[in-house]
Ligand SMILES: Cc1ncc(C[n+]2csc(CCOP(=O)(O)OP(=O)(O)O)c2C)c(N)n1
């Protein structure tokens with residue numbers, strides 16, 4: 058039996074955010090430090106919309122983050138640090 | 152009044168969950184531009200990384216209407232969309248075609264020049280990563296001289312075609328260059344373009360770390376170095392008046408070029424030649 | 438209703454006007470251009486409120502029509518030959534996106550060598566594209582098929598080509614009855630489907646994985662099969678309203694007791710009617726099967742129509758190189774298993790005349806030919 062599909066090949070708006078495509082590749086993730094001065098630059102430099110302003114904080118939506126490290130590289134205050142995703146007996150995947 | 156990030160919409164109309172590489176410059180461009188364009192925007196994207204990463208099967212990252220078109224036709228499709236909106240009396244919708252450098256300057260050029268000549272009420276965006284990334288990174292007309300690509304392993308031997316000048320020659324309503332390292336400048340340019348009754352062309356430098364052979368976290372950094380060295384000028388042309396939006400500090404071009412893997416064959420002589428032509432462009436002494 | 442002298446081009450243009458198309462896009466080509474110019478004139482004269490997108494190429498013409506269709510407008514384009522080949526990529530794409538675009542095609546031969554003359558090779562080249570294809574025998578049918586085309590397209594959500602031959606039809610005046618606009622408005626009410634809609638956003642044509650692609654294609658083909666029924670019901674609804682019955686898929690003429698059937702499509706049909714009448718008078722048991730719908734291919738209807746004949750003569754104004762005439766080949770496959778002699782002829786390429794005389798000669802030749810040694814024989818060299 059053929060699947061029931063939309064007549065016109067279409068996708069539901071915004072639905073990809075529910076199943077983030079890239080996070081399985083992530084080998085590192087950002088940690089936002091206290092020294093953040095809320096310049097908000099990282100919210101516009103993140104390719105994935107993973108860093109968002111919530112009240113007076115930058116919050117990481119980990120399920121969207123691919124761990125590219127742009128935020129840490131761009132932060133003028135050095136307030137973002139990348140930490141390895143995996144550790145333990147097998148060590149860090151690099 | 153100057154734009155500030157705090158005043159921009161928080162909502163992401165494009166980006167979350169997209170299927171592109173981590174650190175993709177094209178995706179950054181998309182996120183930034185949509186902050187200005189807003190949800191009442193119909194975007195057409197021809198074959199390219201940006202089209203592919205938009206979604207697959209029943210899922211898409213786009214919150215606003217997005218159509219993955221054939222390679223050479225996004226500006227023509229957008230012209231048709233605008234005609235339909237006008238026929239139906241719908242006036243408050245932005246119509247955008249958004250293509251890579253091949254979809255803009257090479258295979259897509261015919262439909263682009265057509266739509267621009269008709270001064271269609273729409274915006275065409277070229278996100279320029281200077282090669283054909285979706286097919287593995289081949290050379291095109293927007294690849295700079297000397298750059299190594301997957302099909303020109305010794306580097307390109309001719310210059311990059313100047314798309315901004317070509318589009319300016321169409322006499323359209325608005326022409327601007329932008330870089331993802333200067334998001335507020337980029338967003339301000341989109342806001343201007345929206346207000347134009349006719350055709351706008353925005354050319355965004357959007358590095359691809361894979362093609363450029365740089366670390367993914369340096370995507371924005373290289374988009375900035377290109378501007379700071381003077382190699383990529385931020386400017387706009389409105390009513391025939393050309394305005395430079397940013398005075399570069401003129402860091403040496405080699406600071407931009409040499410760290411990129413694709414320029415690893417650059418000779419000192421070639422670098423000198425590039426530096427001289429930048430200096431000449433800005434009217435600076437030798 | 439009023440009757441007036443119209444060329445096939447004008448008939449197509451009147452069809453577009455009566456259908457109240459909202460967006461028009463085309464790129465000039467001979468011999469389709471008079472149809473284009475006529476619709477533009479309707480717009481310039483204020484007789485038609487349509488947006489015209491003056492594109493820079495045939496590829497962009499269909500692209501613009503497709504964009505407008507996705508945004509919910511009824512759209513129309515016109516082309517032929519090189520223009521149709523140039524837009525081929527978009528032709529397939531439009532069908533895959535299930536957009537009810539209607540395209541008039543003034544059939545013309547393909548280069549090389551360069552030719553501006555009539556032939557059906559252009560339409561045949563798009564036989565696998567997923568477009569419904571109707572062939573018209575005269576200018577009245579061009580107009581009527583245009584209106585039925587929009588109805589069919591919007592019902593099954595597939596694009597439709599309305600084929601008429603260059604010059605033979607596009608440039609020849611015939612008496613055409615122009616239906617009344619109000620009645621057309623009832624027959625063809627505005628049926629707006631917005632796929633690209635800011636109030637109901639969707640992503641269109643996202644990449645399909647092997648898990649999905651084939652299912653989409655199955656559904657697309659299913660719509661083609663559904664069209665077999667819809668084309669017939671639209672034809673009979675139209676006949677009830679406007680008094681002209683072009684039949685749906687095929688039309689049979691003098692077939693009741695026929696032993697020999699002539700099968701073809703397009704302009705040859707009106708000549709063949711005359712030939713059949715003439716030969717009937719001489720006592721020959723001959724009949725005519727007009728293939729009006731070439732895609733979807735009416736195999737079942739043809740099997741039924743041809744079940745009692747002994748000889749079938751198929752004529753094609755096209756050639757599929759290394760195979761034969763397209764219709765001939767397909768009729769043979771449709772009649773597979775039936776004991777009937779089928780002779781297939783390729784003729785009239787690139788504007789070579791096919792008059793009643795040639796048709797008579799082909800029929801004679803076919804009666805004398807026990808078994809063809811090639812898939813199709815060339816006639817008229
Ligand atoms: C007609 C046609 N020819 C070739 C292709 C293959 N193709 C798909 S994307 C692409 C390159 C896209 O390059 P660009 O526009 O620079 O965007 P990028 O992928 O680099 O972001 C090519 C050659 C195609 N899809 N369609």
Ligand code: SF4
Pocket residue numbers: 171172173174175176177178200204280284285358359360361362
């Ligand atoms: S190859 Fe380059 S342009 Fe394409 S998705 Fe990856 S980073 Fe982006």
